[in-house]
Amino acid sequence: LVDLYGPLRKSLRELVEHIYRGLTAFGGGEQAAFAAGRGVTVFDRFEQVLExxxxxxxxxxxxxGLMNLFWLAHSRSVAEVLHEFFSQQGTKLDIKYQMHPFLRSVHRNALDRVWARFKHRNGNALRQNLGADFNTAFIDCxxxxxxxFTETGLARVNFQHILVDNNKRFRLNFSEFREIQGAFRDRLRETLRRRDPRAIDMFHRWLPDLRPDGYEEERSTVRLLFNPHVVTYLLADFAGAPLGRLGSPATRAERPGSRRLGDLVLDYMDLLHAVRRSEVVDLARQTVELVGHLQPERELRSRYDEGRLFRFHPQEEILKLARKITVVFADVRGFTAASERGISERELAQHLYEVFDPFASLVARHHGRIDKFTGDGAMITFGFSRVTPQDELNALRTALAIQDMMARLRASGRTQFSMGISVHTGRAQVAHFxxxxxTMDRTVIGRNVNIAGRLSSSGKLQGLTLEKDADDAGRPADGERSRRDVWVDEQGVLFNAGIVVSQDTVEEIVRQRAAEPWTRGKAHGYRLFDDEREKNILLEYVGDAKFKGVGRSIAIYRLGLDETGSNSDASSQVRA
Structure with missing residues (x-):
């Protein structure tokens, strides 16, 4: 979804009206005279706004990808403005295709000045921001x-409208186009009649989605005739055959004296390549939706805050990069102790591969993104590309899936490690270093990312981990089995050898009405029924944790599944 700067479209409309008046006043044939005194204010105003x-x-x-996205959206806007203008009663449609030199020059002038300015800033900021591999071919097209610029879509292109006199972009007139394409159509028909195996094989290679037995259908024939590879093949085939209608008296009569047959073919190929390139643009442009003037501002603001709306306005943030992000940290427990027992680096790496290699499929299944691996840990984000209402729930599902995987690995003897996982939701900045x-390093940064990391890494007691060498004095009583892997002591110190969920994440889930209060004996918190697992997910409150440098205590919930099998009332519960 794209919101373009309003004055840009307004100045474009004024420019189109100005060019139209100028071209109609000179009968369409005196463009050079019009260009010499072209109304500097109107042209300059558009260039300045675009710049x-x-x-x-x-x-x-x-x-x-902001630059290419802008040009996709802007070209669509230009096509809409031209379509609206020339849909007015009494306008001359052929003038639309005579405007190209003027529309091209104002866009090229603004673009070239911006290019030059950034090339000379901070040791070529243009190359640094766009990247060494940035290809301008898309913009050039x-x-x-x-x-x-002239077509709102290329599904139906009328070349009789496009190939008019004084169209400076394409030198072919419609009559020449029709004659040349007719000659190629005759040659294609003859090739298909002979069932030339070499030609059929190449046609299938160049257009694999077409059925060879359907090449003579009109739709397939048109696609073949607009494929430069096919036309080049047919052109080579002319060498040993008469030129047919390409040399007809009708064509020669309409061809200016300086126009050779070779020039006509080159102009025809130029048209084909332009159409092919424009089809690529049109296909990409179909994914872009422009903001309408009647869309509610509240709705647009919500989408902008979620990173789902691009606003191309001067001196404003185009894409909201500070947004609500749910972060999952997963830390291996026992890695440090293992490395100190004399295990080789290679063996340690193999142990980590065993744990982390399955992460990619688990995270992808729940629409997350692996932000980075941190040696013995991993950071996973939800909402990095765009915020969705399912981000928090998908984070919980991912955390549970990771613990399930770890349990299977331990049961099979493939690892001795355990995992401490945290889930935290908060505002963070999407950063692109x-x-x-x-090469770019894309990550999220900010206070809430740090909090998520501290929630997962908690689990130290007097310098020891929560594994075999941990002091049992800090653990809850054995009767409180549900809190054995996650608890908060009387000083507010958090111990995490399971899955910790922060109050912030729980509040988001409750706000979306995806959870309901839950109580069982002394334990309490929230529960929600997960359709994927067909079980209740439990969020059990275990206490308020305190962290140095964090100005508030954080309510901590232990994430787990209701293994009692009591789901008889599931249909009446809030479903995820």
Whole structure:
């Protein structure tokens, strides 16, 4: 979803009206005279507005794809403005395709100035922000090939409208296009009639989605005739055959004296390549939705805060990178002790591979993102690319899946490690660090990320871990089995050898009405029924933890499953 700067569209509309008046006043044939006195204020005003937006895009790009997204959205806006203008009664449609030199120049002028400015800033900020591998071909197609600006879609293109006199982008007129394509159609028909195996094989290689037995259907024939590889093959086949209608008197009569047959073919191929490139743009543009003027501001603000709306406005943050993120930290317990027992580095690495290799599929299954591995731990995020109402629940599911996996690994003797996991939700900044000209490190940073890390790494008692060498004095009584892997002592020190969920995450789940209060004896908290597991997920309150440097205590919940099998009332419970 994209919100474009309003004055950009307004100044574009004024520019289109100005160019139209100029071209119609000169009958469409005196573009050079119009260009010489082209109304500097209107052209400059559009270029200045476009330039301020492009400045903001390059400044914030950091290899996020913002530049290409802007041009996709802007080209769609240009096509809509032109469509609206030329849908008015009395407008001359052929003028639309005579505007190309002017539309191209104002866009190219603004783009070139922004490019030059950033190239000379901070040792080529343009290359640093866009990356060494940034390819301008996408933008060049939009600016130079005309069709992305003039057509709202390429499903139905009328070449009789496009190939008009004084269309400076394409030198072919419609009559020449029809004659040349007719000659290629005849040659294609002859090739298919012969069932030339070499040709059929190449056609299938170039257009694998077409059925060879359907090549003579009109839709397939058109696709073949607009494939540059096919046309090049057919053109080579002309060498040993008459040129047919390409040399007809009708074509020669309409062809200017300086126009050779070779020039016509080159112009035809140029048109094909422009159409093919524009089809790529059109396909990508279909994924972009422009904000309408009537959409409620409250709804747009919500989507912007969730990172689901791109706002291309000068001097404003295009994409909200500070947003609600749910972070899962998973720390291996026993790794430090194992490394101190003389195990080789290679063996330690193999043990970690055994634990962490399955993470990718577990996290992907629940729509998370592995942010990084930290030696003996992993950081997983939900809401990195976009915030969804399921982020917190998916984080809980991921944590439970990891513990299930660890239990299976221990039972099979493939690991002796256990895992301490934390789940915490809070506002964090999505950061994009430039490593070098081609590499980026994308992560989340902030106070809440630090809190999530501290929740998972808690579990030290007088310098010892919660494993075999832990002092049992700090544990709860044996009767309180549900809290044996997670508890908070009287001083507010958290011990985590299971799954810890912070109050912030629980509040989000309750706010979404995905959980209900739960009590069993002295234990209390919240529960929700998980359709995936067909069991109750329990969030059991264990106490308030205190951390140095954190100004408030954090209510801690232990995450687990209701193993009592009492799900008879599941249908009446809140379902996840």
């Amino acid at each position: 301020t937006v492009l400045d903001t895009v390059v400044e914030q790009e950091r290899r996020l 939009i600016v130079d090939d005309q069709l992305p 430039i490593v070098d000209e081609r």
